[in-house]
Amino acid sequence: MALSLAIGLLIDDAIVVRENIVRHLERGEDHFTAAREGTSEIGLAVLGHHHVGGRGVYSGGIHERNRGAVLLPVRITVAFAVLVSLFVSFTLDPMLSSRWVDPDIERRGSGTF
Numbered sequence: 001m002a003l004s005l006a007i008g009l010l011i012d013d014a015i016v017v018r019e020n021i022v023r024h025l026e027r028g029e030d031h032f033t034a035a036r037e038g039t040s041e042i043g044l045a046v047l048g049h050h051h052v053g054g055r056g057v058y059s060g061g062i063h064e065r066n067r068g069a070v071l072l073p074v075r076i077t078v079a080f081a082v083l084v085s086l087f088v089s090f091t092l093d094p095m096l097s098s099r100w101v102d103p104d105i106e107r108r109g110s111g112t113f
Helices: 002-026 031-053 062-097 101-106
Strands: none
Touching: 002 031, 002 062, 031 062
8 A cells, every 4th residue: 555655756756867867968968977967966856855745654643643553554665665766766777877878869969958
């Protein structure tokens, strides 16, 4: 249940990082520089997105004593999924973007942004 609730939050990380890397590639930067700069620019925004979006999952209410036992597995699952998503977005996604060439971006050339 927790993963189905958080799937949009998890997929969004990689999409935002990848789109920013593609934006740098379209400006004409090489793949390594685009991956490094694109990830560093968007990192704080992605972390802030999880901080604001996760408040509902992690915050307690007036009935926390009654809900705590029911929502604890959901909270743990969402927290673990978010950590894995952040790891992938900040490490694997930029690394793959710096190594693999996107033929659509190469075909369009630089300076089209």
